[in-house]
Amino acid sequence: xxxxxxxxxxxxxxxxxxxxxxxxxxxxxxxxxxxxxxxxxxxxxxxxxxxxxxxxxxxxxxxxxxxxxxxxxxxxxxxxxxxxxxxxxxxxxxxxxxxxxxxxxxxxxxxxxxxxxxxxxxxxxxxxxxxxxxxxxxxxxxxxxxxxxxxxxxxxxxxxxxxxxxxxxxxxxxxxxxxxxxxxxxxxxxxxxxxxxxxxxxxxxxxxxxxxxxxxxxxxxxxxxxxxxxxxxxxxxxxxxxxxxxxxxxxxxxxxxxxxxxxxxxxxxxxxxxxxxxxxxxxxxxxxxxxxxxxxxxxxxxxxxxxxxxxxxxxxxxxxxxxxxxxxxxxxxxxxxxxxxxxxxxxxxxxxxx
DNA sequence: AACCCGGGGAT
DNA sequence: ATCCCAGGGTT
Numbered sequence: 001x002x003x004x005x006x007x008x009x010x011x012x013x014x015x016x017x018x019x020x021x022x023x024x025x026x027x028x029x030x031x032x033x034x035x036x037x038x039x040x041x042x043x044x045x046x047x048x049x050x051x052x053x054x055x056x057x058x059x060x061x062x063x064x065x066x067x068x069x070x071x072x073x074x075x076x077x078x079x080x081x082x083x084x085x086x087x088x089x090x091x092x093x094x095x096x097x098x099x100x101x102x103x104x105x106x107x108x109x110x111x112x113x114x115x116x117x118x119x120x121x122x123x124x125x126x127x128x129x130x131x132x133x134x135x136x137x138x139x140x141x142x143x144x145x146x147x148x149x150x151x152x153x154x155x156x157x158x159x160x161x162x163x164x165x166x167x168x169x170x171x172x173x174x175x176x177x178x179x180x181x182x183x184x185x186x187x188x189x190x191x192x193x194x195x196x197x198x199x200x201x202x203x204x205x206x207x208x209x210x211x212x213x214x215x216x217x218x219x220x221x222x223x224x225x226x227x228x229x230x231x232x233x234x235x236x237x238x239x240x241x242x243x244x245x246x247x248x249x250x251x252x253x254x255x256x257x258x259x260x261x262x263x264x265x266x267x268x269x270x271x272x273x274x275x276x277x278x279x280x281x282x283x284x285x286x287x288x289x290x291x292x293x294x295x296x297x298x299x300x301x302x303x304x305x306x307x308x309x310x311x312x313x314x315x316x317x318x319x320x321x322x323x324x325x326x327x328x329x330x331x332x333x334x335x336x337x338x339x340x341x342x343x344x345x346x347x348x349x350x351x352x353x354x
Numbered sequence: 355a356a357c358c359c360g361g362g363g364a365t
Numbered sequence: 366a367t368c369c370c371a372g373g374g375t376t
Contacts, residue, residue, distance in 0.1 A: 040371040047362065047370090081360025084374075118373045138371045158355080185371050194369060195364050226368090227357095255359070298360060299369095339361065 003148055004171045007205045008180065012173075014204035015183035018190075020045075023052055025182075030104045030129035031062055037124045038089050038116060042082060045189070051080055062102050066093040074259060074336040083259065088116030106130045119165065128178035135168035136181040137161060140188025146221035147192060150210040155221040192217075229302050235269040236262050236307040236344050238291065239283070241314045244325040247335060255298070260335040262344055263323060268306050281321050284313040291347055296340040307344045 019025070022045065024036035035055060039048045055076050059065045068090065077086040092114035096104060104125065105111055112122040123136030135141075142155040145164050153160035173180050191199045198217045200206050211217045239246040239262075247260045265277060271288055278285050291307045318325045331337060337345055 037371065042359090042370055042372055043361080044363070044370055079361075081362090082372085084359070085372090088373080116373065120372060124371065136371075139369075140371065182371085189371080193364095195367095223368095257359090296361095300358065300360095 002167075002171070003208045003210060004145070004167055006208050007148065008171065008173055010204040010208075011183045011187065012176070012179060015179055015186060019182070019186060020190075023049060028129075030125060032056070033125050033129040034104060034121075035089070037121045038085050039080065041085060041121070043080065047080070051076070062093050062096055062104070065090055066097045070258070071334065071336070075334070078259075078336040079339055083257065085116060087258075091115040092117065104129070106132070108132060108134050119161075124181065127172075127181045131176070131178060133172050133174050133177040135165050135172055136185075137165050137168065138185060139194070140185040140192075141168070141181075143194060143221050144184055144188045144192045147198075147211040147217055148205065148209045150214070150216065150220065152220070152222050154224050156224055229297070229300055231302045231304060232266070233268045234264050234266060234303050234305045235274065236264045236294075236305050236341070237274070237277075237310050238262060238307060238344055238347060239278075239310045239312060239323070241312050241325065244315070244318070244327050245331075246320075246323040246325050247331060247337070248322050248324060255301070256338045256340075260324075260331070260337050262337075262341050264305075274308060274310070278310065278312070281323065283310075283315070283320075286311045286313060291344065294343040298340075303340060305344075307347070309347070 022036075024032045027033075036048065036052055039052055039055075058072075058076060059068055070087070070090075073086050073090060074083060077083055095114060096102060106126075108122050108126045111117050111125055112119065117125070120136055120138050123134045126132040126134050127136055137145075142161065142164060145151065145167065146153075146155055149167070151160065151164065153163070155161065187203070187205075188194070191203050193199065200209070200212050200217060203209070203212075206212045209217075211220050237246075246263055248263050250256050250259050250261055252258050265273075269277075274288060275285065287310075289309045289311075291309045294305045294307065296303045296305065315325050326335065331345070
């Protein structure tokens with residue numbers, strides 16, 4: 001009474017006929033698989049494509065990745081989000097250089113020990129790059145399998161993920177396990193979709209799907225509600241002298257760790273409080289001008305921002321206290337600035353430095 | 355187990 | 366406005 005045991009053949013046939021052409025697919029190169037899988041964590045295929053192309057041109061192999069300066073690494077990841085992914089991948093690359101002579105291990109457990117490689121990614125690399133018959137359970141697979149088997153468990157729970165991994169471990173084919181895993185994900189991405197109505201008419205395994213048999217596709221997967229996001233009010237400063245603008249480096253831990261940002265303060269500050277901050281930095285404000293509000297939504301917090309342009313007397317040293325005074329062109333080339341600041345960073349490009 | 359960590363496209 | 370994406374690390 002295991003409907004999973006029958007999905008293999010029709011699923012693989014469907015995949016062969018319908019699989020998308022992707023830059024990292026059918027490359028027969030474990031590094032390609034690795035980089036793509038890290039980029040694809042919580043990130044859509046279409047978003048990854050341009051980043052993947054550029055990344056592989058700049059860092060074509062594990063050694064290049066291991067040696068890359070952090071600033072350049074973050075610049076290559078700028079805008080993708082979850083920036084620890086790339087730092088962890090570099091740590092893993094350095095470990096691969098030292099322990100494995102620059103070759104990713106052909107072993108699920110050893111892959112799993114590398115920084116940034118969890119159950120899913122270890123399974124993906126092992127099965128896709130090395131034809132090792134292990135499951136690779138991502139959000140797509142959880143959705144597909146919870147529907148096929150009418151599994152009512154909360155798919156966010158570790159126990160449910162483990163259970164589905166075990167069920168798949170018993171049915172995954174010894175031949176082309178990588179295609180099997182990719183077929184399940186592809187099915188989830190284009191047929192058994194996360195948003196909107198599932199396209200069961202087009203599904204190659206609908207006759208083995210318990211949820212479909214009962215007309216209950218949309219009742220799965222079960223998922224506990226997320227808690228609401230916290231709101232943080234912020235005051236963003238575009239501090240400019242006659243030729244440059246101030247940025248600073250964020251702390252090395254926490255949100256947007258190690259990236260650069262426009263100087264900012266917690267809360268919506270009155271002009272007097274902004275002046276106090278500028279005095280602490282020994283900057284001489286010539287004028288302060290409101291430049292509008294903006295909102296940025298992260299996965300777990302919202303920033304409600306109010307921006308001010310602060311014109312200051314000419315600053316002699318580019319490195320001044322906690323600030324770095326840079327020409328706008330330099331930020332584009334060297335400093336990774338998260339998109340939360342886009343509204344105010346764009347303000348710079350509009351040639352308002354006068 | 356609960357929480358933290360980005361950004362954007364689809365509905 | 367909400368969901369969720371080829372998840373993993375930390376506490």
